[in-house]
Amino acid sequence: MKAVIQNGYGAPGAVLSYGEAPTPTPGPDDVLVAVRAASLNAREWHLMRGDPYVARLTPGMSLRAPRGRVVGTDFAGTVVAVGTGVTDLKEGDDVYGEVDGAFAEYVRAPRRLVGVMPANLTHEQAAAVPLAGNTALECLRDEAKVVAGQRLLVNGASGGVGTFAVQIGRALGADVTGVCSTRNVDLVRSLGAGHVVDYAREDFVHSGRYDVVLDLVGNRSLKDLRRCVTDGGTLVLSGGGTSTGGSLVGPMGLFIRGSLAARFSRRHRILTPQPKPAREKFDALTALLEAGTVVPAIDRTYPLSAASDAIRYLEEEHARAKVVLTIGQSGTFRTPRVL
Template sequence: MAEVHSPQSAVDVSTMTAIVAPQYGPSSVLRTETVDRPTPRADEILVRVRAAAVSQGDLHLLTGTPYLLRLGFGLRRPKDRIIGHDLAGDVLAVGSEVTGFRPGDTVFGAVDSGAFAEYVCVPEQRLALVPAGLGIEEAAAVPDSGMTALQGLRDVGQLRAGQSVLINGASGGVGTFAILIGKALGAEVTAVCSTRHVAAVRSLGADHVIDYTTEDFAMSGRHYDVLLDLVGNRSLRDCRKVLTPKGVFVSSAGAPGGNWAGPVIWMAKVLLTNLFTSQRIALLLMRPRRADLEFLAGLAADGKLRPLIEKRYPLARAAAAVQHLADGHAEGKTVIVV
């Protein structure tokens, strides 16, 4: 058992309110329950959650699709009943091996599950300090989508200043961060979205906006150094067509593929195609890293990163927040205020 350093006022608190998924299914299966408050292990931090954000990963774990996920997360029902990945809040207690944080710090980060609750235990390497000037709800919106966009553009796409990037699916959670990060990296950003999102996408700083309801980016004749595909609704041929000869196609692992295998077939096709072209065809599989959270915090501190939050819900209405994302066409991030 880890030694826990905690304010005296919190010692007697043993329960909390949490959003629980007793079974796989749509947002309607979610329940608000009183459960035991977690205790941090030696390398963990107990955070009092003040805000959490809904991500596509939450939908996959809630519905248990693609079904292959259930091999790791529970065959008949979720092993981790409390859902939620992204959070921001205050450090309440720390495990004996934690050195980078102390009670009272305001932090943001990502967990595998458990963020839709009043308290959650988070590994130290999954957290960073909230920078000055970034609101707590904005901070909660950053981790999953921000790190996905950052790793997709900077690490996988190797986007550099002076290059051009096309973002397919620019109005969603990851897409809006990709616009901000692309600009921060010094690139010329072209964003693809529907008509109702054009104004919001422009407000984030996109240099060019393609309304896919009236224009086909594959037929534009323009070419890009990097294409970040967050939708998976176009063929590899169309995507390669708009790349420069040495361009990079970065494919989100969320590409569609049915409820059984999900994107597995698409992923195999991407990897196989990469063997036979001078262009680079790569998959995007985000891995949470403290260094990336700190990089994003630095952008926010410099005024280069402000999340777009479309809707806010109280914790008691977490199911409605999840359903808003599940309905599709959400703009930016959806945040739960705890």
């Protein structure tokens, strides 16, 4: 099968190639999916660059290259085979999910990491959802426990996770303030933010105090972020940008400081969640998506063969919302032989 393969760490043109990789075979609790679309996350950039350096010590990476050679996480496509233990999906079902190796014609995914694709979405739209949607949902619903009437600030509101966080926050009944650049003010407002802070004109640290602050950028000090949180409120630290490389700890430094501060903070909660995909979350997201409460926002699309260009755009051009890879059209896939 065709796939985007990584060899080493570095710039996209130097370490990524479009070539052949073995077609995966599903295990008893897996599904094999013909991928129609996949989306980019900051995760792909960090894995490609091996940044921050300390992350190379984690189980999925090594000092010289990621352990998994096929790039990508988010996908949407059509089931072409199911394992013997999967009883609620069948060949021909459209699904979406989050698993390593998504930038390929086929992906093997455990059933627990796959959701039934919302009937009102295209494959491109569905592929934009998994990691970003799951992260926003867990941070706001499960960790911060946002309730109606609370004031919510989303720093990084025009990014992949941010565009979902604005909409999910509003669905939970919060009064949402989004922080973004000048060119994205209209986008963030259209997603349901009641207030938008253009960081080129105003420092959000001085824009007021909020019951919940969700920081998705990692560009401000912990002290600044805590100043925005009300007494008894919640600060959620999740994610970091792609604007710099070659760092030792990157956004992990803020998470470490936040985790330490959380042990001693009596004025408010400080959370550093590590969101994981789960079937229940996909069910919740599907309900929001089919109701039209949440709508994926897509910046632009690229063919799978141009994945290097897509990642270069992500890291150099301050992409907003989601960047999506398209992988063929219905009927163009050859059904693999599953042993």
